[in-house]
Amino acid sequence: MPIRSRLLCGATGLLFAPLVALAACTTPAPVTSNTDAARPAQPSYATYQCEGGGDIVIENAGAVVRVSVGDDEPVELVAAPPGQRSRYGAEGYALVLEDRDALWMKAGKPPLACAR
Numbered sequence: 001m002p003i004r005s006r007l008l009c010g011a012t013g014l015l016f017a018p019l020v021a022l023a024a025c026t027t028p029a030p031v032t033s034n035t036d037a038a039r040p041a042q043p044s045y046a047t048y049q050c051e052g053g054g055d056i057v058i059e060n061a062g063a064v065v066r067v068s069v070g071d072d073e074p075v076e077l078v079a080a081p082p083g084q085r086s087r088y089g090a091e092g093y094a095l096v097l098e099d100r101d102a103l104w105m106k107a108g109k110p111p112l113a114c115a116r
Contacts, residue, residue: 048102048114
């Protein structure tokens with residue numbers, strides 16, 4: 001190989017070596033997740049004011065919540081599916097918690113949108 005070709009190859013290598021090194025040093029983009037672990041925890045006891053008037057009280061123990069609506073008997077709901085902390089259900093009832101909002105559903109009744 002002529003001297004000029006060797007110098008050109010060496011110079012090219014010197015130019016690309018820092019670029020390769022910099023590429024190897026970049027920080028990967030943060031991983032985002034839609035899991036409940038990424039969300040702030042719900043309080044263990046909270047009162048939510050519902051649209052159209054009325055309140056619901058939610059006692060949150062993580063895998064189980066107890067919901068009281070007005071003078072009705074409190075209802076216990078389990079995490080559905082197990083392991084997450086935002087959706088709960090039992091036969092005829094469902095609750096979805098997201099940040100400061102709660103959506104309470106009872107079979108045969110319109111859903112209640114509530115907020116803390």
